[in-house]
Amino acid sequence: MSTATTPANPKVGFVSLGCPKALVDSERILTQLRMEGYDVVSTYQDADVVVVNTCGFIDSAKAESLEVIGEAIKENGKVIVTGCMGVEEGNIRDVHPSVLAVTGPQQYEQVVNAVHQVVPPRQDHNPLIDLVPPQGIKLTPRHYAYLKISEGCNHSCSFCIIPSMRGKLVSRPVGDVLDEAQRLVKAGVKELLVISQDTSAYGVDVKYRTGFWNGAPVKTRMTELCEALSTLGVWVRLHYVYPYPHVDELIPLMAAGKILPYLDIPFQHASPKVLKAMKRPAFEDKTLARIKNWREICPELIIRSTFIVGFPGETEEDFQYLLDWLTEAQLDRVGCFQYSPVEGAPANLLDAAIVPDDVKQDRWERFMAHQQAISAARLQMKIGKEIEVLIDEVDEQGAVGRCFFDAPEIDGNVFIATEKDIKPGDKIMCRVTDADEYDLWAEAL
Numbered sequence: 086m087s088t089a090t091t092p093a094n095p096k097v098g099f100v101s102l103g104c105p106k107a108l109v110d111s112e113r114i115l116t117q118l119r120m121e122g123y124d125v126v127s128t129y130q131d132a133d134v135v136v137v138n139t140c141g142f143i144d145s146a147k148a149e150s151l152e153v154i155g156e157a158i159k160e161n162g163k164v165i166v167t168g169c170m171g172v173e174e175g176n177i178r179d180v181h182p183s184v185l186a187v188t189g190p191q192q193y194e195q196v197v198n199a200v201h202q203v204v205p206p207r208q209d210h211n212p213l214i215d216l217v218p219p220q221g222i223k224l225t226p227r228h229y230a231y232l233k234i235s236e237g238c239n240h241s242c243s244f245c246i247i248p249s250m251r252g253k254l255v256s257r258p259v260g261d262v263l264d265e266a267q268r269l270v271k272a273g274v275k276e277l278l279v280i281s282q283d284t285s286a287y288g289v290d291v292k293y294r295t296g297f298w299n300g301a302p303v304k305t306r307m308t309e310l311c312e313a314l315s316t317l318g319v320w321v322r323l324h325y326v327y328p329y330p331h332v333d334e335l336i337p338l339m340a341a342g343k344i345l346p347y348l349d350i351p352f353q354h355a356s357p358k359v360l361k362a363m364k365r366p367a368f369e370d371k372t373l374a375r376i377k378n379w380r381e382i383c384p385e386l387i388i389r390s391t392f393i394v395g396f397p398g399e400t401e402e403d404f405q406y407l408l409d410w411l412t413e414a415q416l417d418r419v420g421c422f423q424y425s426p427v428e429g430a431p432a433n434l435l436d437a438a439i440v441p442d443d444v445k446q447d448r449w450e451r452f453m454a455h456q457q458a459i460s461a462a463r464l465q466m467k468i469g470k471e472i473e474v475l476i477d478e479v480d481e482q483g484a485v486g487r488c489f490f491d492a493p494e495i496d497g498n499v500f501i502a503t504e505k506d507i508k509p510g511d512k513i514m515c516r517v518t519d520a521d522e523y524d525l526w527a528e529a530l
Contacts (some may be wrong), residue, residue, distance in 0.1 A: 094124040095204040098132030098161065100153055103140025105280050105324070106166055107190070109233040111138045114196050121197075121206045129160035133204040136196060141170030143425045154181050165199045167192065182386075226477065228510030229276035230269045234262050234310065235290075238282035256288050258297040259305045263313050274476055275510055276320040278492065279310075285326045294435060308334045311322070315343035320475065322492060324349040328372065333379070340383040345489045348379075352390045355410035356403035359396055360436065360511050373413050387490035389418035394452055395445030396424045398437030404448050408455050417463050419456045421450050457522045464497075464520035471530065474499050476511045486513075488525070496523075501530035 097118055101111035115125055126132050139150035150170045154177065157164045164184050166177055171189040178184065186199035226374065237252040243359045266277055281287065288294070288305035297300050303309050309332065314321045321344040326332060328350055339346035352372075354360050380386050394404065411419075423445040440448075474486040477493070484501040491497050501515055507529075516525035 094122050094207060096124045096126045096131055096133045097200060097204070098129055098135040098157075098277065099138070100135065100157065101138045102150055102153060103138070103142070103146065103169065105231045105278065107138055107140060109280070110168070110193070112139075113193050117193060117197050120202060123204075123206065129157060132161055132166060134162075134163045135161045136165045136167060136200065139166060139168035139170035141168070141173065143422075145425065146170075147173075147176075151177070151180050151472055154184065158183055163203055165196065165203070167196045170202065181235050202384070226509060227273050228475065228477075229278065230274045232262065232266055232269070232277045232279050233257070233281060234279060234284065234287050235281040237462055238286075254283065254286055254290045256290050256305055257286075259310060259313075260298045262287055262310065263298040263303065266314055266317060270317045270319050273510065274319060275512065276322060277314060277317075278322045278324060279314070280324045283325060283327055285329050287331050306496060307331065308338075311335060311338055311344050319347050320489065322347050322349075322489075324492070326350050333375070336379045336382045336386070339386060346385045347387045347389070347492070348384050348487060349389045349492065353393050354396065354399075354403075354407060355414075356399070356406045359399050359403050359407075362398055362428050363393075363396060374409070376414055385489075387417045387498065388414075389420075389492070390416055391420045392446040392452065393422050393424050395440040397439055399424075399440055399448075404451075408452070411452075411456055411459060415459060415463065416456070417490060418458065418492075419460065420495065421449055421452050423458070461522040463522070464522070464525060467517045467525060468520055470517050472515055472517060472525075472527070473498070473512055474501065474515050474527065476501075476509050476513065478505055479508060484529075488515075497525065498523075499525045499527050501527050501529055505529050 097115075099115060100112060101108055119125065129135060135338065137150070137154050137157055139154070140146040141150065150168075154164060154166060158181060162183075165186045165188075166179075166184050167188045167190070169190050170177065171187050171192070172502050174187040177187055185203055186195075188195040188199065235254055235256040237254045255486055269277065285307050287307045287310060291305050293306045295304050297303065298313060303313050311323075312323065315338065323335070326335075326348055332348075335344070335348075338344050353363060353365055376388065379388075392407065394407070424440065472488040474488050476484050476486040477498075478485040483503055484507055486499050486501060487493065487496070488499055491499070497513065499517075501512075501513075505513070507513060514530045516530055517525050517527045519526040
């Protein structure tokens with residue numbers, strides 16, 4: 086009698102840092118490895134090799150990436166590095182010379198090949214029999230997923246090095262995007278978060294070429310993509326939308342309930358002088374008027390944005406202009422960063438006064454206090470209203486979820502007092518009972 090045992094699957098540990106776009110890259114790599122018979126494990130000790138997907142956008146993100154690489158080396162010893170910081174291989178190897186391989190963003194094949202070099206796949210694995218779920222391996226909870234529609238960016242914002250890391254805009258074929266969305270929905274996803282470096286530029290590089298999905302023609306363009314996604318019967322949330330004129334076409338879709346009335350627009354500043362120094366695209370004096378018009382068409386519209394304070398040359402007058410603009414704009418969800426010079430960014434060469442760190446900190450605190458008051462007042466207006474909530478967590482205290490104006494990880498939560506038998510991924514109707522600067526409290530109906 087043979088005593089041979091089936092060899093164990095090789096095991097990979099994976100750490101994914103940075104933005105949702107990097108998370109999608111991680112999911113693609115993991116899907117390929119799972120198809121080849123690798124197990125994905127959650128501890129350093131159980132892994133035969135560890136892959137760290139890094140972020141290299143700002144200095145604090147690079148520092149976190151280097152720290153995580155060091156932790157992985159200490160705990161496991163066999164480490165492969167990929168992601169945005171991978172374009173600076175020399176800087177990584179200066180700190181951690183023992184890393185086994187370094188690759189840049191989107192280099193899926195090189196990452197998988199590096200894993201093969203360290204831990205070869207099992208020869209007896211048959212991907213036609215040992216199937217990965219058709220939606221692939223996801224790092225988000227089952228009920229929501231990020232849908233990446235393009236790579237790269239055609240802009241040259243002076244504070245950003247993403248185009249040098251991820252290249253010019255390359256839009257995914259519209260049929261491929263919609264096929265992936267459909268697979269995700271069939272697998273139980275209730276919310277699709279549409280992401281890219283510049284979501285509203287989708288299709289510019291292919292001159293809005295007409296593709297096909299389910300036998301019907303669909304233009305490779307933001308409006309037509311959203312129309313098609315709206316037929317899937319799930320929440321569709323748009324991130325990183327530059328306010329080009331054609332964004333106006335999306336507002337009626339939101340008003341009709343086809344996609345969520347939520348726009349994530351990275352305004353970054355309001356002072357014309359600072360915006361010019363930042364080389365921000367698609368900005369003109371009519372932004373406030375457009376926001377007003379959007380809200381007239383779709384009163385439920387929620388606008389989230391991010392801003393930078395302390396950009397080189399920013400004066401107290403520029404900063405006050407920004408605060409006054411916020412008062413006028415009445416944005417719902419806002420994040421703010423203190424300017425941090427990034428190696429290789431054109432802003433480092435600006436002939437402008439550097440804003441001292443203590444001034445940056447003071448402006449950041451004043452900005453946050455100013456916007457918190459606006460956000461709190463806007464959320465107070467929700468008290469007494471009925472809202473649909475997508476449940477993320479359930480514990481003995483009740484449930485935690487999000488309504489249409491809350492993107493996961495970056496916006497607020499809805500805390501629900503309920504004794505109903507509900508589970509993550511459920512959508513339930515609630516009545517809002519209380520609010521603070523960021524979160525809502527509600528009772529299930």
